[in-house]
Amino acid sequence: MSEWEPKIVTILCNWCTYGAADLAGVNRLQYPTNFKVIRVPCTGRISPKMILAAFRSGADGVWISGCHPGDCHYIEGNFYARRRFTMLKALLKHVGIDERRLHFSWISAAEGPKFAATAKEVIASVKQAGPAHQLIKTKAQVI
């Protein structure tokens, strides 16, 4: 059997990190392809429900990335997001979900290399945590 590879849900802000992912591609930077990208207008658009939905659907890890604080296209979206994620992270830790499964970063559209490096870091960290087994909604079984 081949080695287990993690599935990671990545939510990127349209204006910064999505641009950084594009730039990394244009620069032909190599990084593993364990993640599926979801593009949103702003990290402030991301509800903790969405992150939980990813875990419930069996994601081994979630990675959220957006503009640096102060650089938000909508001026202050990521400041609100930062507080929300702080609370979410605290509660996930409190219920015993491995901290290595949830990652956050600020990557601007000019930081292609940082995107590739962070992607490697996130994937390595989720690999260490192993396959997810908590909070996964199993489908009804026909017997």
Place this chain on the structure above:
Amino acid sequence: MTGYTEKIREAAKRLLTEKKVDCFIGFRKGSVPMVNYPVIVSDPAKADELIWDANCAMNLANYVIGRKDKVGILATGCVARNLVTLVQENQIKREQLYIIGLPCSGMIDKSQVIDKYGDVEIVSVIDKGDTFAVEAGDKTDVLKKADFLSRNCKICAHHNPIEYDEIIGDKVADPETYIKPEDVKKSESMSDAERWEFFEKTFSPCIRCYACRNACPMCYCPTCFVDESRPQWVGKSSDETDTLTFHFLRALHLAGRCTDCGACERACPIDIPVRYLTSRLNADAKEIYGFESGLDPKMRPLLDHYKLDDLNDFFK
């Protein structure tokens, strides 16, 4: 806290006759011991039905949401904080409220009393200040209130209402430092696996009656996330993952809004310590942002404002 009843009746009668308020929200005696009913009085003649004792544990702030008239309401420390949060969140205007503040020394945890007596039927429970008399079977015991306080009242940091129009009774001393709940403190030294096991064990017996949600004055969304179907965030069945998700998100929605009034825990028919999750968030809001909900009507709720130098450690 004894002796409040007369003053409350007098105040309610006065406010209603002078037409300062259109209705008055308080408690009346329930038909079983240790359960008082919330009541909305609009006729001054009926103000004599109002009572107050250590069993008035439901959160009255629930009943002001969306009201259009002027409301008189009784508020202990936690209820006053809930009212302030509701004002901050534009659920009611401060001018619509006439708050009668009641310094509170804590409510009796009825499940502890019922547990003590087991199968013996409790006939009546009378509040006598520091003690309370329980008539059960054919004898009467006098019990110390301190031994039977609700878990949230034991660690209460704001016994006295912070926002009020008039106050009844003498102020109660608050603890000097913030007290962290025992189970939250214990969880900090546990491993991830142990915490998960505890979370699963504690919350999986839940039958999803949503009593905790309905008892909470901060849960007023017209459509709760559990009822949404497109997308469906939480399944409707009694699947364990759905139950855990419900509790997780319910707590998260109360981040920076919960005042630890304990209404959720009291409403639970199977005594799940549902405050386990909200207490963690309250502790974090205090530790990370120095924030406690409902202390200042001019302040925005925790997640509705930000500072440039907020905690940023965990961002790469």
